[in-house]
Amino acid sequence: MLDRLSFRIGSLFFILLIAVLSFFYLLLYSNLVNDRVGEVFESVLDRGNAHSAVLGDYFNPTTLEHVALMEESANYSVVITDREQQIIEQSNQVSQKMREVISREVSNKQNGSTVFDDWANSTFIATVSPIVHNDKLLGYVYMFADTNYIQGLVQNLQKQFLVIGGISLLITLVIVLLLSRLITLPVRQMKDATTQLREGKEHVPLQVYRRDELGELAKAISGLSTDLTRLKKERNDFLSSISHELRTPLTYVKGYAEIAQRSTISETERAAYLDIIRQEVEALTRMIQQLFDLAKLDSNQFEISRREVLLCDVIKQVVDRVTPAFEANGHKLQINCPGGIEVFIDPDRFNQVMWNVLDNARKYLSDQGTVKVEVIENVEEVCINVQDNGIGIEKEALKHLFTRFYRVEKSRSRKTGGTGLGLAIVKEIIDAHQGTISIESELGEGTFVSIKLPKY
Template sequence: MKKLSTRIWAIIVAFLAITILFMYVLTNFLYEGLYVKDVENSMVEIGGKLSTMYDGGKVTDDFINKINQYNSYSNVNVFAVRNPRELSACVPFDIDYDTLIGSDERAQLLEGKTITKKGYEKRFDRQVISAIIPLTDQNRLEGIIYIYFPLAKITEMASKEVFILLGSALIFIFLIGFGVYKGIKHIMKPLKELQNAAEKMSVGDYETRVEVNSKDEIGHLAQTFNKMAASIQQEDEAQKKFLTTVSHELRTPISYVKGYGEALEHGYIEESQRQQTLALIVREANRLEKLTNELLQLSRAVDQQDSKTLYPLPLAETIREVVHITQQQMHQKAITLRTDIDEEIIISADEEKIQQILINLIENALRYSEEKTEMILSAKKEGDFAVITVQDHGIGIPKEDLPHIAERFYRVNKARSRSDGGSGLGLSIVDQLVKYHKGNWQIDSELGKGTTVKIQIPLIGEF
């Protein structure tokens, strides 16, 4: 697998290669488009001006001498001849006369047009550009002015400056390379730290964090990683605490069932106490069943937080069914239930889960209410929500315990045993199921006077 730094270097090298290619193309374009074209235009201009010295008729020796004299103060080579073959005595290289002035070229010359040509000349080891200017009289080609110039190479044009440019380029490349190396190293440092931290987390070290030194994308990534690590650490600690608590909660009833079961099996229990012992075993078994059922309910409530299996539900009918289910428990403690239900309330809900919320709240209220007291259950519309209220006249909850009541296995009265109190999961289940319905809830309580729980569930069409 390629490292990120290798990929960055590959991108930089690719861009440098593209830049060099572009500069090469640009240099050749400038050479051909500016230098060569400028030389060609200059030669044509010189030839045109010299041709004005021709007065017509035969090309005289005097005219040829005048043209040849131009060579002494010009950077181009100029010759006037009557016949192209005479050029062999003037130029220091061989000329293919048939190619130089063919039938097409002759026709152009007769029309008074100038001909330019370019080709490699071995003698000069470079390209040679030439111009042929016609000397015509009465549609007769009396002679030509031949101009040629050996073109300078690109490397020669720079002369000494090319070494300065090359040296500067090498220094520039070195500085750029060093800067890129330092830049990549600086960029990769926090990413390397993130990689090391992620590897530590993968083996269970959830306390690891990375230092945030920038506000760019990598800095935001580091911040997100730290938040994720904190969340995972918190969840891990909560899970460990939960498992420890569950183990503790299960150990007591299991110990009772196991201990008394073995005592019965080996005949250690007298006949007069056997029935009492069996009742205790059944009670602890029921506690185990209730606890495991509540753990399963809590697990399902957490797992289904993002579920959307909600449908229109007439709330009044659901409340009546819950009242019927809990009626026997109310009768045992002589609790009077007063209801105030709006029959027109329809919510978006899962009926089974709404029943579970209400049963947990009513059973919790019954468990901590004094005998022969009153409980109030109401449901009303408030804005876009249905507000369900369960009010009891029980022992109440201390203010310092209210922020913790939704925590799993939290005990308000640490002295109460699980046999005469709840499992500590009821309100945790309520909390998760209310969140499942995109609602909210609150609890108010006063010691010795009672507790009021309010649940807000969105009305139909209010999600």
Template sequence: MNKISIKLAAYFTIAVFIMEGLLMLYLHDNIIDVRIQEEFQSILSRGNSHRDVLEDRYSTTTLHHIALMESKTETEVVITDKNHHVIISSKKLTKGMRELIDESPRSLPRGGRVIESNWKDMNYLATVTAFEKDGNEGYVFMFKSASPLRNLISKLNGHFLLAGIMSLIILAGIHFLLSKMLTRPLIRMKRATEELSKGNFEVKLPHLGKDELGELATSIKTLANDLETIQHDRSEFLATISHELRTPLTYVLGYTNVSLRDEIPESERKEYLTIIQEESKTIVTLIDNLFELAKIDENNFSIHQEEIQSLPYFHKIIKKITPAFKSREMDLILSVKDPFSFHADPIRLEQIIMNLLDNSLKYSKPGSTTTVIVRPHGTGGLGLTINDQGIGIPADELPKVFNRLHRVEKSRSREFGGSGLGLSIVKELVEAHGGNISIESEPEKGTSINIIM
């Protein structure tokens, strides 16, 4: 993960440095342009000033005064007649100055003109201004060495280069520290996920606020808790399945060995074979339920909803299971106020109802009554309530009744014969219909299960 902090620092540094480099290049060029223009304007202004003096009072004294004044400065002045013959100059003319004078245009604007602006290659910057006074016509040429300007710009380039290097170093340092701060939580989260992969679900992550990193840390904590729950449920599930299969198989094996003895009476042999048959049915039921849950988990089953008429559909189911209730001297009542139609998968809905009624049958006493209340819900929906007068469920067990292999009466599991999977299957099927299921119960008074779908 240290690599990501280096990458982030490098990316940020390169991006910001490119942006800063472009801005510095723009600033550098503008500063140089402004400074060059100021230099030209300064020379041109001095030439215009001398022109004004000559036009105001043209004389030999004035000419000498201008030449003497410029000899004490960094600039040089050359005053010529209209044919570019030199009248006076502050310093001796060079070959380059002479060429500039000869090549200078004769027609000029009142404000003068720059005649040499190549400060990079030429020795002089030069301007020319025309004057006219009482028939005296001529030109004022101003020259200034380009070396000071080149030196100034060279120093400026050095300052900008130094500033760029220092900015790069500072930016790299700042970005590296910032990337470290940003990636530190990611590194801790990576280590946490590594611990999760090793089976250590007690990971600890700091509170990182409500931003994306904070949400990611919360998600990892939630994942750790969920994985711990899944691991615990898996272990408990496997242990319970092993127990559930071992018990009936032990009965089957034991009574099979007893039944194979030659000396036992035939009546006892039949009794043992009946027990073997019952335990085999228990194993088959458990395996069928496990396969059903496996299909649900893998989405290998589908819900095919169709329009169902309430009265004939529920009468058929009640008629099918009523004999089982009568055999235990229990009453089963169907309550449908008005006929209506609804949409559901008829096969899966029957599976739901039969599971719930089977529970009522197992956990209710002779002489009790189970009521199935059917009612419409919304448009094309179904409301179903099953009330029994069974042994009920303690309040602390109610949140767990839909968990797989959870049974309230663990000590009496052999007596009631439940696998602890029926209500899990019911809940999965109801939710597959887009519905929900709730349960209310009170020990020794009965249980009420309500389904909306």
């Protein structure tokens, strides 16, 4: 529970909101208390100013007594002094603390003011209003108000704020819980999706309509699901292909080896069977080498050692290797490569490229077929075009030719069968040379392969 992201996010939001709300509540509470206390002080001061105004016009014993009698029944105490601050009339008993306040020097001789405002720690507050007649100071009116009213007012505000604060706290907690669950819901869905992927489930559904980072993550996981499904299918196809390709030559090797061991066959037959065994072993060797190359490509260990070489020399080496296979089936291989063309390539890897391209062209030639190799030099690149008049390739298959393990010939015949790795490796090698390779084909008309390499 404590380790859940929703709990952590919710706790963080809750703490931040409580801190902000507490700050504003304290600010509001302080302002309200000051305003209400200020209203009480103004009320007391206004009452004292009213008395001083009357006494300024009628400063006589009758009026003094009348003012004192007015305040006896109120919640205030009034003390009237002469200008030397000697008490001449009072409405209630004057305590020692009140006398200390009265004995203080009055700083404002013209207007009323507050002379004691410690309402939180004292039993009263006090104001003083000067009694003036024709600009002559006659005395002072001191008003004393009990602080019980102010303290009750403040306590009432505290209770209200505590109730409102508790309600706000509860509402905030509910909102934070809902928001944290809402925010972390996509994360939990993605976590469940990745768990399903780990368990082998395919096509995990995720809502990817969001445009924020979570939406991008959902799209990435959906893409991963699609890629994993594709890779699983490719792996199964690969294992099926490899098991077939290994089983077929091994079956031939085992069968012909047993026949070759018989004492009843002639030496001519024995030599023919041994030749078949050799061919099958060579096929196995090529397949294993392709698998090694593929493993190096996946681990970024496929080394490219480029240097300046004569392109025609590299192509001629490959042509010399494949020519016997062409002639054995009555096919022709024509090459047109102007001398002196230099390119910056890895000759061994490019030899592998040309061998795969020419060998593929030979396998799909019809009777009396021809393959033409033409090299064209431009200003910044060299084009190697390979054209055949073979059976061609379907348009649907063209876009998959460079996909690993993809095979145009699904029958895996001994004549044209392969692992589907050759052209994938060719594409990787060309890409490593910063070049391009493209294939165009029409059924019944042949195939055109174009390889473009930068000169420098």
